[in-house]
Amino acid sequence: MRPTATLLESLPETQGEILRYLKAQGSTTLAGLADRLNLTREAVRQHLATLQEEGWIQRVGRLKSLSQGRPAAVFALTPAGDHLFPKFYDSLSLEFLDTLADNFGEEAVRTLLAALTDKQVARWETKLRGLSLPERIEALTGIYFEQDPYTHVEQDERGYLLVERNCPYLNLALQRPQLCSVTLATLSRLLGVRVRREAKFQEGDRHCAFRVLADQPLEPDYRFSFETESPFHRD
Structure with missing residues (x-):
């Protein structure tokens, strides 16, 4: 391919x-x-x-x-x-993921990405505990803004949209979109509701946009899933 x-x-x-x-x-x-x-x-x-x-x-x-x-x-x-320019670590990470999948199967990749999600959630969840959804979104935006000053939140009649312009693993994610599942799962777990991507670097957009679906609470035992699977891949 x-x-x-x-x-x-x-x-x-x-x-x-x-x-x-x-x-x-x-x-x-x-x-x-x-x-x-x-x-x-x-x-x-x-x-x-x-x-x-x-x-x-x-x-x-x-x-x-x-x-x-x-x-x-x-x-x-x-x-x-x-970061638009390919880095050596992009190629190295790509080889690592492909080697992991080739030798141990896609479930090994799932296990790795789920563990990465756990790590990100553990890093930030204490700062969001006890907050309402709007307060969580505001606090989470502040956390993201520290890493990417071009991150911002838009609000329209459909709710909240988190816009990210500086993907930390852009070149790798363009070739292995399943990495974006980590961001989706992390946001969903931290906010407690389903999150869906509405704009994607992979589809020619110059940013990723994550729609917060406030009326769709996440299952308490949810941990991780690929973007093409439930709870993300449905209307």
């Missing part, structure tokens, strides 16, 4: 070039990018605005101009932007 393309490869060509240039150079200005890409400054400015909104680049300072003009903003990758 052909591996899923990385998110970086699926971006518009110019945005990908900007990210690769920042990865190679460390930082640069709008003018530097315009010269490098042979584009107008306005075109580059629009791409930079999009990449900033996605949380993949940031302003890191200003470069003093040789003329009397304003200092130029300097841009660099954010940790989330840097």
